[in-house]
Amino acid sequence: MIRVIVAGEGSNELGGFWVEAEFRAEAPEPGVIEALLRQVRRDGWQVVDALRWTKLPKLQVGIGKKGEEFNVQRAFHHARKRGCDVLVFSRDRDGIKFAHREAEIERAIEALSAVGGGPAVAGAVAIERLEAWVLAIAGVRRSEDLRRPEDHLADIGAPAKDTAAMVALVENRGLAAIPEDARSFLKWLARAREAMGAQAAPGDEAG
């Protein structure tokens, strides 16, 4: 059984794993990341723990942009120490103002790959937010151009704060309708497949 640790912003990404371990249900409800991963590989793995970016301490004066790189390094460290095989994460870009996040996170992933060892890493920056990936699942084109993708979720039957509805949408739609302009999402999917040892099914995506 592949042990997976998930890192993300909050309840939409992490589902029932969003709350502290002491307060979690015995079988936490899946979040969007787990639901997406289930589309990549149906079984043979389980989420064993989760990390919230905001809970990873960054307490250095003037740390600024370095925080993103630290986030990935620290999540990787905790995943390894918890005996996980795969670290899966998404990080919202949150607008062009935070465009540096993508470069920082790519640099961190590259550095971890160069060192080798430890869990496989499947992560990417969601442009602008995870909700854009959910829209892409529903076949919405140019989802990355939307400043507030969450405002459009209701149109596809998944209100912004309704994690269960988003998970259900992922489960029902699968990966077949993802437009090819959903670059950040497709990058994440490719990494997730590699990390989970899964092959892309023909016609799965880039519809």
Added chain:
Amino acid sequence: MITTFQAKNYGCLVDVTAQLTPIHAFIGPNDSGKSTLLHGMRTLVQLAGEAFELSAEGQWQPFEPFLRDPLSGMNGPPRSGPEQRLACVVEGAAYVFKVGSADWNEAFGAISVDGPYVATALRPFDRPSWVLRSAVPESPEHEAVIRQLAAARLVRFDPDALRAPSGLIPETSSVGFLDDRGRGLGGVYFAIRNRNDDAFATIVKDVRKHFPTVKGLRVKAVTSGEVALEAELTSGVHVGANRMSEGLLYYLAFAALRHIDPVSLLLVEEPENGLHPARIAEVVRVLRAIVEDTGTQVILATHSPLVVNELRPEEVSVVTRDPVTGTKVTRIHETPDFAERAKIYALGELWIAYANGDDERPLLSGTEP
């Protein structure tokens, strides 16, 4: 410099040993014994100083120390109860103060001593008075040891105390605060300005750098016998100590520490109080400069990861407390998995990442939180 401090049955310190560096910080949960460690060190140094003070006639003074009787709670020689001990290793020797009935040969306990021990005082329970052991330095080596324990200053600055006007310090008197909380700040600055123009100018320059609205500082007479600090702002407004920001007051108090009469041991409780995160680093730099300039050893008790971020791994110890075994001190760089954790976390972040505010088990046992 104290390299090892040991306490037994002193407050919540049942039996604890701490390894120290020239600047060292104790971190850990509330009520773990950090402050008691500082107070134990101050007591030990005070005892050493009082024990070997020269009289006006140039004679070494004996001393008559009293600890609180653990059974009766009254001050005075204990009539029974567990042995109490405060001990330290300094360069070249150990100094032990012990109260109890155990044999002297057991006194050193876990402290290994290569050089000569200097002295101890003990009062066996079956004797009516204190028994002094080597109460007077017997050799130049002993005197050298005692000089390392010459005096201790504990500060836990309080803004109300720092604001209070104070009397002037006579020309021939030593310069220092009137109490732990920093009373006498005005008098201290008056003395610094009168005795060391350059030091005063340096402080003003640094204050202007860190507090850009401040143009200058002066000591102003508030009554015929009392003075207080006053800041002149760039706007031309004069702000007395009673209206100064806490951050500026704390900064001035720490800056003064570098220029008052040096002690062998400076103990600082929560230096982060009232300071902007960026100023915390500056205060730690001031404290480090005190170590380097005067040879004073600086021991901190802090709850701030930002203070810890400014220290080196060997300079930080984690203090925890078990209901039965009492306070325990563990150097942070000796905790499991430290090298790996330190690669991804700054020191203060590492503490916070693995602290639980209780027994700090994730930090001390190498487990994931």
